[in-house]
Amino acid sequence: INYQLAKFVASYGKVSQIPESTCPEVSFVGRSNVGKSSIMNKLFGRKNLVKVSSTPGKTSNINFFEADDVHFVDLPGYGFARRSKAERDRWAELIGDFFDSERSFNLVVSLVDIRHDPSKLDHDMIDYLQGNEFNFIVCLTKADKLSRTQQARQAAAIKKQLNVPAENVIITSSQTGTGIDELKKRIAEACL
Numbered sequence: 001i002n003y004q005l006a007k008f009v010a011s012y013g014k015v016s017q018i019p020e021s022t023c024p025e026v027s028f029v030g031r032s033n034v035g036k037s038s039i040m041n042k043l044f045g046r047k048n049l050v051k052v053s054s055t056p057g058k059t060s061n062i063n064f065f066e067a068d069d070v071h072f073v074d075l076p077g078y079g080f081a082r083r084s085k086a087e088r089d090r091w092a093e094l095i096g097d098f099f100d101s102e103r104s105f106n107l108v109v110s111l112v113d114i115r116h117d118p119s120k121l122d123h124d125m126i127d128y129l130q131g132n133e134f135n136f137i138v139c140l141t142k143a144d145k146l147s148r149t150q151q152a153r154q155a156a157a158i159k160k161q162l163n164v165p166a167e168n169v170i171i172t173s174s175q176t177g178t179g180i181d182e183l184k185k186r187i188a189e190a191c192l
């Protein structure tokens with residue numbers, strides 16, 4: 001996949017507005033501020049294609065990007081503390097409708113901050129993906145904030161807590177590029 005060809009496709013506020021899948025799709029989910037925009041920008045080798053959220057927690061739309069005939073789907077982040085019930089309901093409806101819809105779900109990349117134990121919402125999201133047999137990986141983000149030893153310890157703890165197979169978890173950092181090649185490899189395996 002030639003990531004340098006990445007471009008923005010469209011933004012949707014409702015799942016019913018999204019056209020049928022015409023190519024493989026890779027979706028990104030995670031709590032707000034987990035580093036989702038940063039990792040997508042890192043993948044694309046671009047500074048600001050996916051807007052690094054200036055207003056954390058603002059419920060956004062579902063944004064589609066495309067590179068070399070693969071779609072990359074930026075799903076709105078969850079778990080922002082000051083979000084209203086209406087916004088949380090909108091998030092749940094969007095995400096529920098999205099994963100319920102008839103699409104090519106080649107790979108779901110679920111992002112979890114390596115420094116923290118997974119939240120209730122992380123558990124819910126990953127249990128849902130696992131329970132419904134989505135092809136998914138858990139990307140542990142911001143690894144540069146921990147030492148190698150701490151990274152290994154946290155990765156093991158998170159795998160255990162989430163009860164996901166070891167090969168489904170990768171350690172990443174958008175800052176240093178750790179794990180980005182591995183992520184690209186998983187995407188290629190799922191899409192090509």
Ligand code: GDP
Pocket residue numbers: 030031032033034035036037038039051052053056077141142143144145172173174175176
């Ligand atoms: P999003 O809300 O999930 O899209 O998260 P962002 O990509 O906007 O990142 C949230 C914050 O975490 C920003 O201040 C980023 O600079 C920071 N951040 C994201 N990824 C990394 C990383 O790999 N390492 C470090 N140290 N900071 C990161």
